[in-house]
Amino acid sequence: MITVLQTQPQNTVQDLGRFGYRELGVGTAGAMDDVALQVGNILLGNQHDAAALEIQTFPFVVSFDEARFVAVTGANAKLDLSGQSFLPWTLKRVEAGQTLTICRPTVGARMYLCVQGGIDVPAILGSRSTQLRGGFGGFEGRFLENGDVLKTGDGPIRRSLYGALPPGQRLEQLDPEKGIVGLRVIPATDYFRFPEHARHRFWNTGWKISPQSNRTGYRLKGEQVLPDKAVELRSYGVVPGIIQVPPSGEPIVQMADANTAGGYLRIASVIEADLWRLGQAPVGARIRFIPCDHAEGIAAMKAVTSYLCDLMQITGLYQGGTQHAPTGCFLTL
Missing domain, CATH: 2.40.100.10 (Cyclophilin-like)
Incomplete structure (x- = not known):
């Protein structure tokens, strides 16, 4: 389990969203950066849409009651695990009793704390995402608060620690000018x-x-x-x-x-x-x-899908599942 020690408003449990209910007035919710959430889950061997913590107000501090693998993705921020620093976009083993602090990002806006097995909250209408307007989903349908205790699911044990190159380094650069x-x-x-x-x-x-x-x-x-x-x-x-x-x-x-x-x-x-x-x-x-145009939009989505699929194949190497994995989005630590 995970205990929230310090948080501010706006931090929630999110997955990839709730689909098929818009005609009933229920929006999708889900991660604001769905690529970061999927990368974290791929590194951990979770289902790609497993629920994680979306953090957009800082600092955010949690403690772990049991040993778990974690991956923190999204923005670029300092991560401190009981006095030990580690990098975003990497797989990390956390021991029981350790405390993780996620500081304010220097680049970007949101971090995703992905945990081995995912955050175990009830699935409502096919999703664990927090629907703030309706007050359901996620953890009691609300922002996280100090003292909240979150259960985690069952997930594979990784034998190697590794990381991913962020999508900003793999996908097409679009910035028309600095800043x-x-x-x-x-x-x-x-x-x-x-x-x-x-x-x-x-x-x-x-x-x-x-x-x-x-x-x-x-x-x-x-x-x-x-x-x-x-x-x-x-x-x-x-x-x-x-x-x-x-x-x-x-x-x-x-x-x-x-x-x-x-x-x-x-x-x-x-x-x-x-x-x-x-x-x-x-x-x-x-x-x-x-x-x-539409054709360019479809091509751009194929590039995102390819980035994620490459990562899935490469992490499969460490489970004996892939003989010839593509390269370019993976980093061994």
Whole structure:
């Protein structure tokens, strides 16, 4: 078991999300950086969608009641295991009684504490993710609190310690300039309701993630992007990645806890393959949108899948399951 010794609001139990219930008003929830969560689970030999702790406020401190393997992925932060430092994106054995401290990241926004066997909380509607709006899933449907005790499941015992190269080092670099996060987006249904000068501004503004951002949506600050004329739309289905433009003219990107329906104009949508990049962009970061078509979006998702599959094959080597594993995303410690 794991005992939470120090935490702040916003830290929750998440897996890859809850699918198939949006028509009932139940969003997917799930990890803001699903790639980081999957990498941690692959390193541990867990099911790729095993539940982990998503940490976005720091410091975060837990103690372990029994020996376990862990992997901490996501952002770049100092990790301290009872006085011993170790690196993110690596497999680490924790002994009973040891304390793990995850400090504030120097790069990125969220860390994922993945544990051998996963976090053992009840699966509700097919997922262990915390649904904050509905108050269910995860650990009692809420943020973690000091003193919470979390059970872990059964998982394989690793015979070697190793790590993965982060996706930012393996996947295509998109940053248009230093200090700006590039995101590939596809124009959406209402794109041509905006005049040419507004569309130009949308692509060329270095949008700033405002403090009014959370797991539901990222509100962006910058020059207004307004349509030719005011338009009222009927509500439509909403999924993570959709970029809506409210009457203020400042876009909102729907995130993991996205609303299930909405009526603001849809100017574009972040491709699925880049949502993890946005999930690691902290408040105050600047982002820029890069035009993309459907074919490019599919190709980008194939690159993410290939990265994860390579890692699965390589870690299989250490279980005797793979004779010829690809290289390039793996590090032996």
